Amino acid sequence: MAVVHRLAAGWLVDHLAFINQCGYEIWDSSACPAAATSPGACCAASALGATSLSRDGLEPGPAAGREAGGERARRRFVFREEFFDIAQPHIAAATGEQLRQGCSDLSPTGGKANSSREELSQGAQSGKRKRQQELNQGELEALQYHSKVRKLIWEGTLGLVQEGLRSGFLQPSAAGLGHKRKTLPGHIGCGLAELCDMAKWLPAVDEGHQPAVQVLGEESSLPEQAQLSCLTENSSSSARIVVVMGQKYLVPPRSSFLLSDVSCLQPLLSCKRRFDVIVMDPPWENKSLKRSKRYSSLAPWQIKQLPVPALAAPSCLVLTWVTNRQRHLRFVRDQLYPHWALQPLAEWHWVKITRAGEFVLPLDxxxxxxxxxxxxxxARGDPKEASREAEAVPAIPDQKLIVSVPCSLHSHKPPLAGVLAEFVKPDVQCLEMFARSLQPGWTSWGNEVLKFQHMDYFTPLGDD
Known part of the structure; x- marks a missing residue:
């Protein structure tokens, strides 16, 4: 299961296992043409639940690999494990700050803050102006926030790490292992955002002749214009392959997606779906992103214009990822959610650890x-409906932790389906905005929505 341990403080989550539980099986149509749509061809995955699968994916069944006599044959894929091979911290913490030692008495505003200030100035290279010792306003606000949540994060993470070490999910010996080399072809992940940008110059599609949803076949090479103008859905119980600009992407069972940017959201609205859960990871403005030009960011006023109220069902639960910049956090709580008629409920924290159970960066x-x-x-809905919702599921708790080994691929957030399952009703409609990957039972939207579904991120099960 994606949730490895659950304590009062939160959850220890296995991101890699979640991906491999999504059912990336492709039935060989040459061996069994009807296999793709036959009942039970693949374990069905609900929006907020996971099947009982192994860490490497589906358990092999008696029909696996058979290609003769008209029996089913299937190819199974798993996500490449080396992208979760975070064995050592990116920056080593001081001895007293290591989680596996069990405690830290350092003041969050004391000596460690001073050493971190020195760390910033020491990072300047020759020929560059050294950073001044004084903290700017943003850093002071971040330090103040950190002082409030530090104990919660330290103690909660410590408890979950200890559970992970006891069960063997985390391995202290992993700290001494080197990282496996991660090699990717240069083309991977390229072209999706550019394709969405080019779509603005394509001739307009006649909406009267364009279906709101197009269903994928066993391997679909859809015209780029069609992919950008309506929702694409894999309604089967097995995975599908979609070809975009000559590149192959794996689409998990019972999932749908819209590849577009913020200027082309109408197809998502046209499908007339209202969502009970909406998760979003906006491309927040920041200086390093502006310098690197890795992807386009959105200003707060642009994020406000997203049609979340039109997509949200009554009492919809909305979850927004925020960087550690306090101005972004204040904007979400004090401006964005009220603008969308949302009642702020809680703040959770995703804590990133190594496979050995240490913070990937010094906590302070x-x-x-x-x-x-x-x-x-x-969403602030009808009071009677809200009362019924409250009776059906537990209230959302505040200050929970989601602890996991992060993916080394940039901005690949951990799955929330497992941790949300106890707080929403079964069979809810779920939407991820600004997504870079797909999930069974979810609708996903973004200008790089297929990025981490590229075939080169996966390997056939059993291959070396």
């Missing part, structure tokens, strides 16, 4: 933190 580092914030809010 001023430059970067080993955690990110998730702000939860709920």
């Amino acid at each position: 580092s001023l430059h970067k933190k080993p955690y990110e914030v998730l702000v939860l809010g709920r």
Whole structure:
């Protein structure tokens, strides 16, 4: 299961296992043409649940690999494990700050903050102006916030790490292992955002002749214009392959997606789906992103214009990933959620650890933190409906932790399906906005929505 351990503080999550539980099986149509649509061809996955699968994916059944006599044959794929091979911290913490030692008495505003300030100035290279010792306003606000949540994060993560070490999910010996080399072809992940940008110059599609949803076949090479103008859905119980600009992407069972940018959201609205859960990871503005030009960011006023109220069902639960910049956190709580008629409910933290059970970055580092914030809010619907919702599921708790080994691929957030399952009703409609991957039972939207579904991120099960 994706949730390895659950304690009062939160959850220890296995991101890699979740991906491999999504059912990336492709039935060989030459061996059994009807296999793709036959009942039970693949374990069905609900939006907020996971099947009982192994860490490497589906357990092999008696029909696996058979290609003769008209019996089913299937190819199974798993996500490449080396992208979760985080064996050592990116920056080593001081001896007293290591989780496996069990405690840390360092003051969050004391000596460690001073050493972190020194760390920032020491990072300047020759020929560059050294950073001044004084903290700017943003850093002071971040330090103040950190002082409030530090004990919660330390103690909660410590408890979950200890459970992971006891069960064998985390391995202390992993700290001495080197990283496996991650090699990817240069083309991977390229072209999706550019394709969405080019779509603005394509001739307009006649909506009267364009279906709101197009269903994938066993291997679909759809015209780029069609992919950008309506929702694409895999309604089968097995995975599908879709070809975009000559590149192959794996689409998990019972999932749908829209490949577009913020200027082309109408196809998502046209499908007339209202969602009970909406998760979003907006491309927040920041200086390093502006310098690197890795992807386009959105200003707060642009994020406000997203049609979340039109997509949200009554009492919809909305979750927004926020960087550690306090101005972004304040914007979500004080401006964005009220603008969308959402009631802020809670703040959770995603804590990133190594396979050995250490923070990936020193907890008290001023430059970067080993955690990110998730702000939860709920749509203000009809009071009677809200009362029924409250009776059906537990209330959303505040200050929970989601602890996991992060993916080394940039901005590949951990799955939330497992941790949300106890707080929503079964069979809810779920939407991820600004997505870079797909999930069974979910609708996903973004201008790089297929990025981490590229075939080169996966390997056939059993291959070396």
